[in-house]
Amino acid sequence: MLPEPDELLAAAHVVRLPLVTRFRGVTEREALLLHGPSGWGEFSPFLEYGDEEASAWLAAAIEAAWGDPIASSRAEVPVNATLPTVPVEQIAAVLERFGEVRTVKVKVADAAESLAHDVARVREVRRILGPAGRIRVDANGGWSVDAAERAAHALAGFDLEYLEQPCASIDELAELRERLHDWQLPIAADESVRKADDPLAVARAGAADLVVVKVQPLGGVARALRIVAEAGLPAIVSSAIDTSVGLAMGARLAAALPELDYDCGLGTAALLAADVTGEPLTPVDGRIPVRPVEPDAALLRAHAAPPERVAWWHDRLRRALGVLRVSR
Numbered sequence: 001m002l003p004e005p006d007e008l009l010a011a012a013h014v015v016r017l018p019l020v021t022r023f024r025g026v027t028e029r030e031a032l033l034l035h036g037p038s039g040w041g042e043f044s045p046f047l048e049y050g051d052e053e054a055s056a057w058l059a060a061a062i063e064a065a066w067g068d069p070i071a072s073s074r075a076e077v078p079v080n081a082t083l084p085t086v087p088v089e090q091i092a093a094v095l096e097r098f099g100e101v102r103t104v105k106v107k108v109a110d111a112a113e114s115l116a117h118d119v120a121r122v123r124e125v126r127r128i129l130g131p132a133g134r135i136r137v138d139a140n141g142g143w144s145v146d147a148a149e150r151a152a153h154a155l156a157g158f159d160l161e162y163l164e165q166p167c168a169s170i171d172e173l174a175e176l177r178e179r180l181h182d183w184q185l186p187i188a189a190d191e192s193v194r195k196a197d198d199p200l201a202v203a204r205a206g207a208a209d210l211v212v213v214k215v216q217p218l219g220g221v222a223r224a225l226r227i228v229a230e231a232g233l234p235a236i237v238s239s240a241i242d243t244s245v246g247l248a249m250g251a252r253l254a255a256a257l258p259e260l261d262y263d264c265g266l267g268t269a270a271l272l273a274a275d276v277t278g279e280p281l282t283p284v285d286g287r288i289p290v291r292p293v294e295p296d297a298a299l300l301r302a303h304a305a306p307p308e309r310v311a312w313w314h315d316r317l318r319r320a321l322g323v324l325r326v327s328r
């Protein structure tokens with residue numbers, strides 16, 4: 001049973017948080033936080049997403065705030081640092097915000113950037129981490145198969161852990177995987193899971209070695225757990241640049257997975273210049289705790305979005321709830 005819109009909005013807060021550096025083309029993150037009988041949930045689909053896509057994010061927020069508890073087998077989750085496309089000179093300062101981490105994910109393949117810059121950034125991260133550190137790169141589907149192969153060659157000396165969504169389509173991923181077969185360079189699917197009509201198609205096609213799973217886009221922890229089980233591939237839980245409320249939802253998923261062999265992309269509180277709690281889930285020694293997050297009333301007030309944005313989010317929630325009502 002889905003709650004009524006008025007029940008959802010009765011204790012809702014819309015916040016706008018500044019980021020420390022531009023990420024996905026934005027410098028602020030807006031989120032609608034919900035409070036229900038089971039705790040807090042976050043509804044923060046990216047602004048450009050339509051109602052259909054946003055409805056999965058709402059299902060996840062409702063699960064967190066109104067749903068049943070989910071069994072957990074971990075008290076902490078190991079996390080990576082996430083490096084946006086910043087100039088090489090800024091890398092050390094951005095990574096410092098994450099504290100001691102052994103794994104860094106480097107965003108690459110930005111349309112406005114060159115491969116040479118991506119290589120320079122990865123080189124700098126390797127210098128900072130040393131030989132034992134783990135580096136993965138995320139192209140967000142920005143490369144053709146040829147460009148991805150070229151990039152894999154150019155980055156071969158840096159001992160990458162995996163390539164995340166190097167190409168956009170499942171067919172391209174499959175072809176690249178064939179071409180990289182002898183390289184032992186795994187491919188992780190992200191958009192091919194979270195933005196696909198069928199999140200299992202990429203695994204079924206044998207087009208990826210790993211799956212990246214995010215609680216909100218996949219419609220909640222329970223659904224994400226089922227997807228990982230059915231995909232039969234190792235999973236990395238990642239954030240959607242959430243507030244600490246959303247990160248707690250991600251940590252709950254990571255804590256419930258039977259296997260967790262890779263550091264998770266849940267360290268992103270370090271990319272927020274402000275959060276909704278005085279005790280954010282910022283990584284400490286490369287880990288975040290698995291615990292509920294309660295926003296502070298004063299921080300919710302301090303970072304409240306302007307009234308026209310609050311109205312926009314309330315309308316968006318009502319429309320997304322309408323989609324959920326039809327689909328359930």
Ligand SMILES: O=C(O)CCC(=O)C1=CC=C[C@@H](O)[C@@H]1C(=O)O
Nearest residue numbers: 024082105238239240241265268
């Ligand atoms: O996985 C991480 O290290 C952090 C999260 C992250 O990189 C992302 C969050 C949200 C949107 C994306 O552009 C991006 C990703 O593609 O994984």
Ligand SMILES: [Mg+2]
Nearest residue numbers: 138164165190
């Ligand atoms: Mg990704």
